[in-house]
Amino acid sequence: MATTLGELERSVMEFLWASDEAMTAYDLRDRLAAAEVDRSPAITTVLTVLSRLENKGFVQRQRTSRPHLYRAQASREDHMAELMHEVLGSATNRSAVLERFVGQVSEREAALLRELLESRSHR
Amino acid sequence: MATTLGELERSVMEFLWASDEAMTAYDLRDRLAAAEVDRSPAITTVLTVLSRLENKGFVQRQRTSRPHLYRAQASREDHMAELMHEVLGSATNRSAVLERFVGQVSEREAALLRELLESRSHR
DNA sequence: AGCGGGCTTCTACGTTTCGTAGAAATGATT
DNA sequence: AATCATTTCTACGAAACGTAGAAGCCCGCT
Numbered sequence: 313m314a315t316t317l318g319e320l321e322r323s324v325m326e327f328l329w330a331s332d333e334a335m336t337a338y339d340l341r342d343r344l345a346a347a348e349v350d351r352s353p354a355i356t357t358v359l360t361v362l363s364r365l366e367n368k369g370f371v372q373r374q375r376t377s378r379p380h381l382y383r384a385q386a387s388r389e390d391h392m393a394e395l396m397h398e399v400l401g402s403a404t405n406r407s408a409v410l411e412r413f414v415g416q417v418s419e420r421e422a423a424l425l426r427e428l429l430e431s432r433s434h435r
Numbered sequence: 436m437a438t439t440l441g442e443l444e445r446s447v448m449e450f451l452w453a454s455d456e457a458m459t460a461y462d463l464r465d466r467l468a469a470a471e472v473d474r475s476p477a478i479t480t481v482l483t484v485l486s487r488l489e490n491k492g493f494v495q496r497q498r499t500s501r502p503h504l505y506r507a508q509a510s511r512e513d514h515m516a517e518l519m520h521e522v523l524g525s526a527t528n529r530s531a532v533l534e535r536f537v538g539q540v541s542e543r544e545a546a547l548l549r550e551l552l553e554s555r556s557h558r
Numbered sequence: 559a560g561c562g563g564g565c566t567t568c569t570a571c572g573t574t575t576c577g578t579a580g581a582a583a584t585g586a587t588t
Numbered sequence: 589a590a591t592c593a594t595t596t597c598t599a600c601g602a603a604a605c606g607t608a609g610a611a612g613c614c615c616g617c618t
Binding site for chain 2: 316388389390392393395396397399400402403404405406407408409410411412413414415416417421422424425426428429432433
Binding site for chain 1: 566567
């Protein structure tokens with residue numbers, strides 16, 4: 313469950329997260345070729361990676377149209393929040409972790425956190 | 436930098452994090468043998484893992500006394516808070532991540548966070 | 559219905575990381 | 589110097605990932 317992403321897997325997810333629309337493997341291959349200077353994976357490579365990401369639950373595939381369509385299962389933000397909770401959840405001393413976490417955020421973000429906690433409290 | 440730990444590496448770190456004192460590889464081997472039912476690694480295995488952890492910056496080694504002494508570089512809590520910051524730092528939309536993060540914590544922890552942010556503000 | 563070509567799945571190999579530990583080197587102690 | 593504890597070197601198997609060719613599948617066209 314504490315799945316980690318490889319480098320190409322991560323790049324693919326970045327594109328899927330950045331796009332509201334579902335994409336085809338061909339779209340992704342082209343984006344990858346354009347973005348990564350030294351790398352331009354074959355279409356089969358992209359499809360393999362997409363299958364793996366599907367198995368890991370990161371990607372949802374639509375088999376209805378013929379070049380299959382892929383989309384991120386959760387938003388990038390959801391995923392990251394989930395990761396943070398995963399870390400926190402594995403701690404024995406959660407308050408100590410939170411204490412250090414809060415101690416290190418910028419004042420700007422501290423203010424944001426206060427706001428978020430405020431609006432959360434009367435709901 | 437975003438280093439991930441293997442299973443044995445993690446077990447070793449657990450013991451080091453749990454102990455205030457520095458430990459020898461022999462100590463660790465014994466603890467591992469006692470804790471893990473099916474596993475009891477050779478001393479060389481433990482030493483290999485400790486070297487790798489040292490290279491990764493998780494462990495600090497004292498070569499002064501002859502059975503070398505090992506200690507965790509950072510506390511478990513520091514490490515976890517750091518991990519959380521690492522995740523957050525890699526986000527393009529930090530506030531969106533924080534929003535989801537805060538939205539999912541328990542009321543108890545929300546209260547704790549409010550406190551921490553409070554005491555932080557008049558530091 | 560058969561065929562051809564795009565699309566997908568299967569299979570496979572190289573690399574890296576980690577668990578594992580013997581062999582070799584080092585160094586202290588008598 | 590010889591011996592024994594300790595450390596370092598070297599190596600191999602397994603799993604995850606990047607990589608992509610080979611084989612199979614599906615659909616429109618004639």
